[in-house]
Amino acid sequence: MLSLFAKLFHALNSESSTRQISLAIALGFIVGLSPLLTLHNIAFLFVVLFLRVNIGGFILAWGFFKGLSYLLSSLIIMVGESLLTAEPLQPLFDTLYQFSLFKLAHLHHTYTLGALVLGCLLAIPLYFLCNFLIEKYRIHIKAFFDKFRIVKALKASKFYSVYSQISGQGALS
Amino acid sequence: MSRFIRWQGLASFFVVIAFIITFIYFFADSLVKKGIESSGEWYLGAEVNVRDVEITYAPLTINIEGFQATDPEKPTHNLVSFSKASAGVDVWQYLFGKIYISELNIIALRIDQPRATAGEVYTSSDDGIEEGTVAADESALPKLDMSLPKVDDLLNNSDLLTIKHGKALAQSYQTEKKKLNDIYEKLPNKDSLASYNEKIKALGNTKIKTLADIEKLNKEFKALKKQFKADQAIVKRAKQQVTASKELLSKRTKALKDAPNADWKNIESKYQLEKVDGADFAHLLFGEQAREYFGYADTVYQTIAPLVKSSKVDKEAKASIGGGRFIHFYDEAPIPDVLIEQANFSLILPQGEFAISGKELTHQHWVRGNKSIVEVKSNNVQGSGELTLALNFSLDQNHVLKSDGKWQLAEVALKDVSLQESSAFNLKLNSGLLSGNGTFSLLDDQLDSENKLNLDNTKYTGTGTSHLSKLFIDTVQSLKTLALTIKAKGKITDPSLSVSSPLDNQLKKSMMKQVSNKLTGFKTDVKKGLNSKLTEALGLSSEGEQSFVDVESLINDTDKALDNLINSDVMKAKKKEFEDKQKKKLEDEVKKKLGKLFG
Numbered sequence: 073m074l075s076l077f078a079k080l081f082h083a084l085n086s087e088s089s090t091r092q093i094s095l096a097i098a099l100g101f102i103v104g105l106s107p108l109l110t111l112h113n114i115a116f117l118f119v120v121l122f123l124r125v126n127i128g129g130f131i132l133a134w135g136f137f138k139g140l141s142y143l144l145s146s147l148i149i150m151v152g153e154s155l156l157t158a159e160p161l162q163p164l165f166d167t168l169y170q171f172s173l174f175k176l177a178h179l180h181h182t183y184t185l186g187a188l189v190l191g192c193l194l195a196i197p198l199y200f201l202c203n204f205l206i207e208k209y210r211i212h213i214k215a216f217f218d219k220f221r222i223v224k225a226l227k228a229s230k231f232y233s234v235y236s237q238i239s240g241q242g243a244l245s
Numbered sequence: 246m247s248r249f250i251r252w253q254g255l256a257s258f259f260v261v262i263a264f265i266i267t268f269i270y271f272f273a274d275s276l277v278k279k280g281i282e283s284s285g286e287w288y289l290g291a292e293v294n295v296r297d298v299e300i301t302y303a304p305l306t307i308n309i310e311g312f313q314a315t316d317p318e319k320p321t322h323n324l325v326s327f328s329k330a331s332a333g334v335d336v337w338q339y340l341f342g343k344i345y346i347s348e349l350n351i352i353a354l355r356i357d358q359p360r361a362t363a364g365e366v367y368t369s370s371d372d373g374i375e376e377g378t379v380a381a382d383e384s385a386l387p388k389l390d391m392s393l394p395k396v397d398d399l400l401n402n403s404d405l406l407t408i409k410h411g412k413a414l415a416q417s418y419q420t421e422k423k424k425l426n427d428i429y430e431k432l433p434n435k436d437s438l439a440s441y442n443e444k445i446k447a448l449g450n451t452k453i454k455t456l457a458d459i460e461k462l463n464k465e466f467k468a469l470k471k472q473f474k475a476d477q478a479i480v481k482r483a484k485q486q487v488t489a490s491k492e493l494l495s496k497r498t499k500a501l502k503d504a505p506n507a508d509w510k511n512i513e514s515k516y517q518l519e520k521v522d523g524a525d526f527a528h529l530l531f532g533e534q535a536r537e538y539f540g541y542a543d544t545v546y547q548t549i550a551p552l553v554k555s556s557k558v559d560k561e562a563k564a565s566i567g568g569g570r571f572i573h574f575y576d577e578a579p580i581p582d583v584l585i586e587q588a589n590f591s592l593i594l595p596q597g598e599f600a601i602s603g604k605e606l607t608h609q610h611w612v613r614g615n616k617s618i619v620e621v622k623s624n625n626v627q628g629s630g631e632l633t634l635a636l637n638f639s640l641d642q643n644h645v646l647k648s649d650g651k652w653q654l655a656e657v658a659l660k661d662v663s664l665q666e667s668s669a670f671n672l673k674l675n676s677g678l679l680s681g682n683g684t685f686s687l688l689d690d691q692l693d694s695e696n697k698l699n700l701d702n703t704k705y706t707g708t709g710t711s712h713l714s715k716l717f718i719d720t721v722q723s724l725k726t727l728a729l730t731i732k733a734k735g736k737i738t739d740p741s742l743s744v745s746s747p748l749d750n751q752l753k754k755s756m757m758k759q760v761s762n763k764l765t766g767f768k769t770d771v772k773k774g775l776n777s778k779l780t781e782a783l784g785l786s787s788e789g790e791q792s793f794v795d796v797e798s799l800i801n802d803t804d805k806a807l808d809n810l811i812n813s814d815v816m817k818a819k820k821k822e823f824e825d826k827q828k829k830k831l832e833d834e835v836k837k838k839l840g841k842l843f844g
Contacts, residue, residue, distance in 0.1 A: 109265075117261065121254035149569045156572040169574035175341040183569025 090210075094202035096126040100133025101198055102191035105141045105148065111177035112188055141187070152186025274298045277307060289324065291315035292364035305336045315364025316357070323360055328353040338580065342571040345580055349588040354601075356594060396767065399512065400774035406504035406511075407778045414497040421490035425796055428483045432799070433476045438806050444469055449815045453823045466816050473811045480804045487797045494793070505775035512771060581609035597626040610639035619650075630657030630679070638687075649686035656680060659700075665707070670714035672707035672721060674700075683731075692737040698729040 103116050120130050141148070155161060168174040178184040269276075278298040285293030296311025309330045316324035330351040338345035402408075433441075448469075451462055571582070588603040604618045621634040636650025657679040665672040683696030705722045709715040728747055733740040 114262070118258050121258040121261070122251060123254070124249055124251050152569060162574070166575045169576065172337070172341070178342060178571075180573065181342060181569055181571050186569070 090203050090206040092124055093126045093129045093206055094199045095123075096120070096129035097133040097202045098195040098199040099125060100130045100135075101137045102188070102195050103130075104134045104137025105144065105191040106187040107178075107184060110184055111173075112184075144190075145183070148186040148190055149182050150186070151190050152182030152184070155185060155189065156180065156182060273300050281309065281312075285314055286367065289314055289317055291317035291320065291324075291366045294364075305334045305339075307332045307334060313360065313364075315360065315366065317366045319357075320363040320366050321360060323355070323358050323364075326355050326358055327351050342582075343580060344583045346585045347587065349585050351588075351590040354590045354592045356592070396770040396774060399771055400778070405775070405778075406507050407501070407775045410497065410501040410504045411778055411781065414494070414501050417493055417497050421493060422792070424486055425483075425490060425793070428479070428486055429796060429799075431479050432483060432803055433479075433807070437476075438803070438810075441469065441473065441810050445810060445813050445815055449818065451819070453819050453826075456823075459820060459823055462819055463816055466813075470811055473807050477804065477807045477811070480800055480807065483796075483800045484804070487793060487800065491793060501779060505772065505779055508775055509768075509772060579612050581607040581612045583607055583609075597623050597628075597630070597632075599623040599632070608640055611642050615639075621652075626654070626657045627660070628658045631655045632657075636685075645689050647688055649684070651682065651684045653682040654680055654698075664705075668710070670707060670709035670718060672705060672718060675704040675706055677701065677703040681729075685733075687737065690737050692733055692735065692740050694731075694733040694740075696731045696733075698731065699726065700729070701726045703727065 099116055099120055103113050103120075106113050119125070120127065156165060165180070169180060174180065179188070275298075277300060278295050281295050281298070282293045292315045294311070294313045295309055298310075299308040300306070301308070309332075311328065312330065313323045313326040316322045330349070332349045333347045335343075335345040335347060399405075448462060448466055451458070453459055453462065573579070573582075585603065585606040588601075588606055590601040590603075592599040592601055600622045602620050605613070605615045606617050606619075607613075610616060616637040616639040618637045619635070621632065623630075623632040626632050632652070632654050634650065634652040636648060638646060638648035640646050659674055659677045659679050662674040662677075663671075664674055678701045679698060680701075681696060681698035683694060685692065685694035685696075687693075703725060705718070707718040707721070709718050730745050732743045732745075735741045
């Protein structure tokens with residue numbers, strides 16, 4: 073776990089693209105909201121591994137949003153329920169239902185569809201928000217926090233030594 | 246390109262997928278085992294054990310061995326257990342969110358079997374056992390502990406209505422007689438009436454010469470008339486008294502005539518004689534057994550109905566707790582959410598081994614428009630008895646359960662079946678051969694069932710505490726065959742049962758034959774005694790009635806005589822006589838004066 077955090081911090085502090093990190097968090101958000109073993113999660117996993125997305129960020133975001141999904145489950149089901157039962161969408165779903173892939177992906181399940189739709193919709197603003205925050209962090213926040221004694225004490229901790237080993241650097245410069 | 250694509254990630258992806266598949270492949274058995282145990286425990290609220298689960302993949306078949314589900318109300322026993330089960334699952338349908346089992350086989354299914362060690366119970370059941378049914382049955386049964394009283398004692402009982410009404414009639418007769426005697430004394434007798442006639446005659450013979458004589462005669466007649474009217478008033482009162490007395494005595498006589506029948510009814514009721522005539526013997530003997538069997542049907546219904554009727558509840562519950570639900574759309578070949586196309590169970594009960602087969606088992610019959618069909622067969626019920634049962638059921642979209650079926654039973658050997666255990670008597674069927682058939686239908690929870698049973702080669706033993714119960718047992722023991730018709734109608738949880746049988750008539754005849762000497766003799770003696778009391782009392786009454794008729798006749802004659810006297814024309818005659826005389830005298834005088842004038 074420490075390694076994962078260390079990797080994320082390393083990514084945040086390194087020259088890694090902010091978009092790679094933001095995309096990892098956004099994808100982690102989509103996968104985290106959905107049930108674990110679904111067809112679209114496998115597809116997103118493929119994207120995460122195949123594209124140059126920060127894997128540490130993805131795994132942490134996945135874990136974090138998985139926890140958050142329990143709090144959001146009512147909202148997720150409500151979204152899925154209202155979509156699947158909406159009268160104007162019935163012809164669309166009737167057509168999609170004839171495809172095995174649709175049923176295999178469990179997109180006729182209120183939770184699965186709700187999680188996918190909500191995840192995809194919110195992932196877009198989340199991506200831009202993360203972009204903005206990471207940039208701000210790199211410019212201002214890191215320098216600001218480096219001044220604190222507690223950060224200096226942290227640098228003397230075990231966490232920091234792990235972090236140093238992973239990043240291959242002696243300092244957070 | 247390589248700025249965006251991580252080629253080694255592709256390999257990582259396949260490794261991860263392979264890892265997942267491998268994990269599932271190797272741990273699927275344990276996962277399914279754990280899943281069955283935990284979901285079973287969640288549903289039952291008691292420990293569920295599965296010895297082993299094996300999954301084969303081509304085609305996908307789940308094999309379960311050693312399943313035991315603890316009875317939460319009796320943790321030392323299993324609610325249900327089986328040695329082996331296999332279910333062929335359609336993988337694609339499962340992946341689409343449906344459970345489609347093409348074939349389910351359960352071998353050696355057992356109910357209420359003891360466990361090696363008591364199972365854990367996670368929830369407490371607060372369902373109280375309905376008490377009072379047994380007590381109600383007991384109270385509904387005739388005690389049959391009759392002992393007949395002595396006829397003389399019964400007839401001397403002052404509470405008998407015949408005696409009471411007889412006494413009342415005699416007393417009324419005496420009272421009314423006294424009243425009539427009193428008034429009889431005051432009535433004008435024959436001498437008085439003769440004297441009145443003499444006086445009227447004397448008035449008629451009076452010589453009338455002047456108007457003063459007429460006046461005097463009129464005065465005397467009016468005095469007589471006043472006396473007649475006073476006597477007539479006495480006669481009127483006498484008449485009223487006679488009418489009142491007649492009415493009272495007639496009322497008392499009617500009550501007395503009705504009393505013997507009322508007395509007999511009271512005696513029948515008090516000594517339970519009417520129960521011998523009208524006792525529902527079939528219900529008395531077999532009602533409890535029938536209720537017990539319908540109780541099993543109720544238990545099955547209570548267990549199965551929530552499972553087949555719960556889809557709506559499940560959907561609502563899942564939605565509310567965060568699981569979501571599958572929503573199915575138009576499909577050319579739709580299948581229900583859960584469907585077992587063919588199921589075969591072998592059920593082992595203390596009564597025998599039963600082969601149960603089911604087709605199209607689901608809780609959404611409207612999806613394919615097919616009914617679920619269940620057949621039960623056994624050829625070793627209680628040894629060598631044969632049972633066939635065929636039923637079908639379906640649930641519509643409003644979750645209304647419809648079911649009907651028929652059954653047939655042949656050559657079932659019964660041994661040591663307790664038919665009656667009460668304070669009055671015990672009766673046990675030691676042996677007999679049972680056969681029968683029946684039909685039933687169920688609409689939601691409303692049951693309508695008719696069942697016919699035949700018992701042959703019967704042997705009974707029993708003990709009774711009273712003479713009549715001993716006779717009853719002797720009669721039953723003398724019967725070698727009996728037929729029963731058991732009807733059940735109403736709510737399945739509490740159907741109204743009617744048990745009828747030619748046995749009722751057989752027993753009635755047989756019992757009546759055996760008790761007829763005693764009971765008929767008793768009836769004859771009691772009725773004879775009551776009738777003699779009636780005749781005695783009515784004899785007194787008829788004597789009084791004759792004297793009443795005599796008095797009434799006398800009063801009527803007196804009234805008539807007085808009427809004649811009052812309406813006597815003696816005064817008119819005397820007046821006419823005087824007027825005629827005066828007229829003649831006047832004519833004579835006129836003639837005399839005219840003669841002188843012309844002659």
